[in-house]
């Protein structure tokens with residue numbers, strides 16, 4: 001086994017690889033760019049080498065510097081993680097040339113699977129089922145068009161060198177073929193420097209089911225079951241799970257055998273993934289076809305770890321150091337159900353545009369296990385909730401790298417339990433700063449399609465009415481929570497410093513306070529009334545009722561208008577970020593004393609702080625009054641509220657009579673000073 005490895009990556013995957021290495025007693029070397037100077041992955045490793053500035057080509061893709069870093073630190077192997085150099089055959093070769101072990105397959109295997117059309121020809125020979133299509137070398141447009149006709153529309157044109165969902169065009173009708181081909185070729189040439197394409201039948205309602213495979217240097221090859229990654233947005237995975245719902249032992253047997261055959265066809269060594277597209281026929285049958293093979297560890301590998309209890313990075317390191325696979329096929333078993341959600345800094349309601357910014361609050365589910373930092377967790381007892389993340393509170397999501405904040409992985413005895421745990425864990429994850437897809441993920445998890453496992457790659461468009469533009473927390477709860485948090489904070493600072501109290505109402509014995517909020521861009525006024533017994537009444541939006549609250553750990557137990565909510569509120573600047581069980585929102589507190597009892601008598605006038613009925617005046621015209629003296633009583637919200645004088649003076653005129661209805665802001669009397 002190696003003594004020391006270099007991790008040629010960043011973020012959560014660098015932390016995750018380091019955690020296993022540390023558990024195995026292998027020292028680790030991190031590399032980092034300028035932007036990552038104080039990134040978490042540096043702490044997860046024993047040493048760190050600066051390799052350049054922020055652009056990936058000047059750092060995480062800069063082989064020479066990475067190889068140099070390995071040499072100067074005495075690392076014996078390089079783990080590439082995923083992305084960056086992980087599927088770069090030339091880099092794998094350069095490692096070998098420098099006397100370093102590349103933790104991954106051979107350069108020849110990477111190249112063989114790198115081009116879609118080439119890998120398809122290999123798979124065809126190995127007897128692996130392919131999507132009906134054309135992947136020949138002849139790229140004559142007339143021939144391609146004829147092939148599309150033979151396959152039957154709709155078809156998919158794919159760039160042979162494509163990846164990451166780029167360079168694909170679905171074509172519904174023959175008339176559209178030529179234009180789609182031309183644009184696909186343009187994109188392929190720009191993106192991949194190669195305009196060769198292949199054509200496939202466009203599978204309807206397809207599922208994406210992939211198999212984790214592992215090979216060693218002794219000719220052994222096994223699979224570690226499947227992952228269903230059908231929930232995608234723009235061909236990128238959102239949720240991944242294992243086992244695939246509806247998978248039968250017989251289908252798993254056939255797909256697993258095909259995956260192993262695919263790997264064997266390229267003498268595969270290390271961790272790899274064979275992706276299949278699965279056609280769901282009306283009679284319930286599922287037909288599977290090879291799509292591609294990823295010659296690296298996948299982002300979603302933790303779901304496989306959760307159901308098998310195995311540490312795939314440990315397997316990678318063992319295989320790379322020449323050991324045989326730790327287990328034979330029959331000894332690998334699957335237990336329970338696991339789901340991974342990718343938490344990203346992005347705005348789902350705005351075409352998933354990536355978001356950046358400081359993670360002002362980053363709170364994980366309290367019982368989560370972490371695959372990072374100093375102590376590698378034991379994977380043998382799959383954790384119910386696992387977080388793989390490369391950031392901590394206070395870190396910034398920058399535009400330089402991808403927008404994934406963390407992966408949240410849950411495990412349960414069955415899918416229903418895993419789903420419930422996922423929803424609960426997403427609710428317990430609080431992020432304030434850049435926008436995230438947390439709420440969107442919760443909507444997907446709760447959607448009928450996902451909860452009933454009606455999976456296919458069209459799930460998100462099909463459920464879009466439920467997934468986008470939903471505000472899960474109403475004004476009333478938001479305002480009540482913001483108010484509770486503010487009053488609790490005032491109460492705290494009151495204990496510390498009695499002079500910093502901002503609740504002027506108490507000083508003068510006044511009983512109400514109007515608070516200005518801004519919610520979803522609209523100004524809102526709320527009225528809080530204080531009963532003699534200290535009870536609070538809140539009127540906001542369409543709701544009026546008693547408000548009470550208390551702290552429970554770091555949460556607030558909120559009762560408003562007969563409903564009880566457990567909320568977390570983060571007060572940052574003038575904004576309250578409210579996390580309620582069904583979702584999160586924010587509300588701005590524009591003015592805490594927007595219209596309070598002690599400041600409304602400007603210029604000797606006194607007006608009603610809320611709509612209500614004038615019950616009585618406590619004074620007559622001509623009477624002199626003292627500041628704080630009760631002047632009138634208004635009934636509103638089923639409570640009586642006394643209006644106190646803002647200053648010393650003389651009542652010059654009463655403007656209403658007892659029994660009158662008065663509007664909010666109505667002037668009740670005139671006061672001369």
Ligand code: ADP
Nearest residue numbers: 156162163164165166200201202203208235457
């Ligand atoms: P990339 O290498 O760019 O990721 P893939 O070939 O893996 O491209 O395909 C990405 C996604 O596109 C798949 O997960 C699936 O959702 C969809 N897809 C690919 N091939 C087909 C097909 N023949 N029919 C329907 N959808 C497809």
